[in-house]
Amino acid sequence: xxxxxxxxxxxxxxxxxxxxxxxxxxxxxxxxxxxxxxxxxxxxxxxxxxxxxxxxxxxxxxxxxxxxxxxxxxxxxxxxxxxxxxxxxxxxxxxxxxxxxxxxxxxxxxxxxxxxx
Numbered sequence: 001x002x003x004x005x006x007x008x009x010x011x012x013x014x015x016x017x018x019x020x021x022x023x024x025x026x027x028x029x030x031x032x033x034x035x036x037x038x039x040x041x042x043x044x045x046x047x048x049x050x051x052x053x054x055x056x057x058x059x060x061x062x063x064x065x066x067x068x069x070x071x072x073x074x075x076x077x078x079x080x081x082x083x084x085x086x087x088x089x090x091x092x093x094x095x096x097x098x099x100x101x102x103x104x105x106x107x108x109x110x111x112x113x114x115x116x117x
Contacts, residue, residue, distance in 0.1 A: 067093050 013020040074092035078084050089095075 071093035078089045
């Protein structure tokens with residue numbers, strides 16, 4: 001966004017306030033839902049020791065954040081290349097996951113759901 005100066009994904013929604021509000025409300029509910037297990041764990045008075053599942057979660061998170069950062073950099077490089085103007089990004093991690101940010105963040109959240117059940 002800093003390089004391009006705008007985010008065209010929202011151009012259509014800006015003209016319709018209701019559509020934009022629904023979009024942002026859906027995102028807020030999604031973030032709340034995904035972060036709910038962390039909120040429940042942090043609200044607990046228990047002080048459990050670190051277990052193997054915790055280490056697995058940290059590793060999954062590290063891999064996910066790495067994939068997210070690499071995919072974002074790969075997409076930026078693709079978009080900045082003049083010969084790719086108007087083309088869909090189909091290289092690197094982005095080729096396998098059109099939304100690596102979600103891919104990189106969902107795994108650890110699922111693991112937290114398992115450990116808090």
